[in-house]
Amino acid sequence: MAAPRRSTLRGRRLAATRKLREYAMVARALASTDHPVLAQIIPMRFCNLSCAYCNEYDKVSEPVPLEEMVRRIDHLGRLGTAMIGISGGEPLTHPELDDIIRRIRRTGAIAGMITNGYLLNQERIERLNRAGLDHMQISIDNVEPDEVSKKSLKVLDKKLQMLAQHAEFHVNINSVVGGGFKDPNDALVIGKRALELGFESTIGIIHDGEGQLKPLTEEEARVYFAMTQRKKTNYAQFDKFQEAIVQGLPNDWRCRAGSRYLYICEDGLVHYCSQQRGSPGVPIAEYTREDVKREFRTAKSCAPNCTIGCVHRISHIDHWRAPQTRTISPGGDGELVQIQTGD
Numbered sequence: 440m441a442a443p444r445r446s447t448l449r450g451r452r453l454a455a456t457r458k459l460r461e462y463a464m465v466a467r468a469l470a471s472t473d474h475p476v477l478a479q480i481i482p483m484r485f486c487n488l489s490c491a492y493c494n495e496y497d498k499v500s501e502p503v504p505l506e507e508m509v510r511r512i513d514h515l516g517r518l519g520t521a522m523i524g525i526s527g528g529e530p531l532t533h534p535e536l537d538d539i540i541r542r543i544r545r546t547g548a549i550a551g552m553i554t555n556g557y558l559l560n561q562e563r564i565e566r567l568n569r570a571g572l573d574h575m576q577i578s579i580d581n582v583e584p585d586e587v588s589k590k591s592l593k594v595l596d597k598k599l600q601m602l603a604q605h606a607e608f609h610v611n612i613n614s615v616v617g618g619g620f621k622d623p624n625d626a627l628v629i630g631k632r633a634l635e636l637g638f639e640s641t642i643g644i645i646h647d648g649e650g651q652l653k654p655l656t657e658e659e660a661r662v663y664f665a666m667t668q669r670k671k672t673n674y675a676q677f678d679k680f681q682e683a684i685v686q687g688l689p690n691d692w693r694c695r696a697g698s699r700y701l702y703i704c705e706d707g708l709v710h711y712c713s714q715q716r717g718s719p720g721v722p723i724a725e726y727t728r729e730d731v732k733r734e735f736r737t738a739k740s741c742a743p744n745c746t747i748g749c750v751h752r753i754s755h756i757d758h759w760r761a762p763q764t765r766t767i768s769p770g771g772d773g774e775l776v777q778i779q780t781g782d
Contacts, residue, residue, distance in 0.1 A: 444605050457549075468699070484496060485528050486527055487532060510724070511724075514723045520546070523551070553577075559601060580615055580620060582628050596632070611638060614643075660685045692754060693758060697731075698735035709722070739768075
């Protein structure tokens, strides 16, 4: 068997260049708060799977036309967005995904994708390489498929081996606890396999239908801490917030959703996150730097019990900055109320 693509001279050069771009992204984020650091954009609501815990897919939606995706990506570029992640639904079901990735890279942003991995094969991985994908995350829920999730290691292991052999982009395998999965120890098996294949390995906590925390059982908590003590990775180093979630406790943090993090749904509207659709609910074509600045200062009432990891991690960049001076209750009447907050 040939050496993994990422271990070749070209693979190492791409990895070094990607790392430099990431350092530049962080430096720019520390220097200025007037641009989004990460936007997640949805080209497909449709998904080929039907995981019982997921509320982010349907079985009827058509793909967003490429021309419209290009316009939305260019608007994110206009805002200075540093990283654009493609999510769903299942992004690999979009017939023009490669062109979407190329457009993201053309704006200067880092291009990422979250996928269930089912539709990967060698040819598809090669196409993602050529399109310029920087990061891929695959969430694997269990070792054997069951009624809760078909995203199992048994089904996906051959896909992971193909990725290890052919991918020139960074791969993170995210295992999960909570959410009704039968055996929490599956997360340890999945994490071990990810590291064996040379990938990063993280663990997430499944939230309820509104993205709010649900405390783990004693066994789930044991597995969670065993995973976090195995190996620190680029992603996992910002997961301290999950320790409170394990115990069912609120987090004291400053959510920068709507500012440093944007969620762009299949209709092209900006939302705080996948679980707070409708707030603020503004078309990305109309979103401005002033909106970004306003939402940076706006506290969200759902934040203490939030489990949305990507928002927590991006918001951590600005945890040391000035307190937020406005508050809003997502899903309410949208009024901003002046409040007193301390450091």
